[in-house]
Amino acid sequence: MSMSTHHGLPLDDDIVDRIMTFCSTFGTLKSTILVSKAFYRVFQTRPKSITRAVAYNIFGPALPQALRVVRYPYHDYTSPSDDPVAMAEACPEDHTHSFITVEEQEKLQENSKVVAALEDVYSVINKDRTSKTSVLTSDESWRFRRAMYRIMLYCNQFPGSGFIQYDDESIENIRKQRTAVLSEYSTNELLQLHSAVKFLRRIFFNLSGIGVFYFLCHSALVADAVPRDSILIDALLSAGPSGALRGWEARTYGVLEDDIDFEPFENDEENPLFVGYLSLPLENIWTARDITPPKEDEPVSKWILDQVNGANDTCSQCSHPGGLSLYTEANWQRFPVFLTNLLKGHLKRNPTIAQPFFAATSHLVNADALGPFIGDLFPLTAHTAPAFDGWERTGSYCFACLTKFLEEHLWVWWLEERIKSGWTPPENCWYGWNCRTQTHKQSHADTKNHLCAPIKGDPV
Incomplete structure (x- = not known):
């Protein structure tokens, strides 16, 4: 077995390989490769396995879903006439050890920051109100992140900025495309995705005028009574996880003007492609699979979290349950x-x-x-x-x-x-x-x- 030398100390190539696979980011891996010629040489002989290992350190078991987001051939599937099944089956989630390019690494890293930040928000609202950073277990985090990447893909496939007025036949085919895309997932995975969508709806709900009114009347951020027929909320959903994060941080959906055309809403016009943006295909799938749909009053944590901390705690001053x-x-x-x-x-x-x-x-x-x-x-x-x-x-x-x-x-x-x-x-x-x-x-x-x-x- 070949040996490398680092600062005069002999290192087995497998040990050098092992060191690089512990890197927590692609940037750290790049710096490690530049440490010495020995590290560079070992990486050149094993780029796929090392890069894949580092990617797994970043994304965990949600890596296949994260890779599909950056690899999906969006430009090939933009017409209402495209075959729904072909659109759904394009670029399957990659569970192999394929090589991850530098360009893909950059996109993956960018998306991971969005999903990680949303997990922090999800955790403090739905898991544990006392921690600003996520306390989700590894399984809970995997469910949440896998669902978020799948929603990210869906929103990239059907962006709100691309919604124009189609004829009835084209609209119907686009709805079939959406149903076909989500039908690729198991029922349990779709229930987790449903819960993740519900979380995003809550964020957008509280950025809208409806949410402001609810604040004043009911005094709670995570209200259960989110109106399902709110086309504005459905339109905001098309901005995806990154749009939800930007809106959350700015406390206004005005930051999404480049993502969504708000003019129809200002003129009281309806775009049928916004109606039931994610809920309609899910309803189609529940019906096709003869499954009882999730109840509207179910908590956002259902299907993703195994346990909630402090669910029965009361106010420190008035002892009101909250x-x-x-x-x-x-x-x-x-x-x-x-x-x-x-x-x-x-x-x-x-x-x-x-x-x-x-x-x-x-x-x-x-x-x-x-x-x-x-x-x-x-x-x-x-x-x-x-x-x-x-x-x-x-x-x-x-x-x-x-x-x-x-x-x-x-x-x-x-x-x-x-x-x-x-x-x-x-x-x-x-x-x-x-x-x-x-x-x-x-x-x-x-x-x-x-x-x-x-x-x-x-x-x-």
Whole structure:
């Protein structure tokens, strides 16, 4: 057996091979190959097996699904007249040891970042609300990622940006193509895909006006009552996992304008290709296989997760049962960003206060910024009512309690921020934040400080 030399130490070629197969990314593998001529030589003799091993380190058992996404010949199947069966069977999921090109590696790495980030979101919403990063088991992660890559493929095959007005016959054939593509998977795998689709629908649901309304009325991110007939949600689904992640991070589906043509929705027009984008082919398959379809009220975690952590937990303050919908430091970014509406009393209707406050907090629409901001409010408890003594940033809070906390702290934070920026408060208004005059008399709003507790007026 041949030997290599590295820094004067003899290394068996199999050991060098083994070292390279432990690389966690393609970039690490590339750097390792450049360590010495010996590593380079061994790689040149075993490129397929080493590259495949590193790919498995990145994607695990979902590698065949990830490879199909980057290898599928999308350009060959774009016409409504294409044979549905041929479209479904093109480029099967690769379970062999085929060579992975550099171009494929780059695309795989890009897609893996999307799926990994979505798994973190899925985990904190559906598995364990106390961890920002995924705590899914290896089996749960495999089910989730396999489903996500299959959804990614489907959305690449039927992109929303390519939807134009077809005749009835073409529309029917496209629907057959969609059904044929999904029919390639087993029933159990389709149930997992259904759960993953439901998760994406929840993300898009809460980026839409429907979701905002639900926030205000029901105070929960992962509401079960997602309207199935919402064509907008179906259209957003066509943006796929990457679109869902971008929308989640920006907290708006406006970032998907390049992916989806929103003009028909603005003109109250319907595109039949958006209707039942993923649900219709699944329904066709349930019927063809004589299977009872999944129930609408089933949790998103069903078919993917084996166990949920903290499902029966209660609010740290009011003991209201909330489970995974409770807010913790790991998921504060889920809180609906209407901070100006949470200003105490009538402050929200005082433009002298509300407008600069909105400008100062507008950046919190970013999911990564809101959580740290809420955490920094807890030290302000010393300035507020004694009722908040004992409230800890490590607690779990229902929507009502967290809203109450923010209402009692935001105005104090804003007062301190304005003073830090050089503002000298004028004389306090006797009615403080509960003053009605500040909302309709500009001179009073400008000459009196209302960022203070009332000492006169109606009891609050």
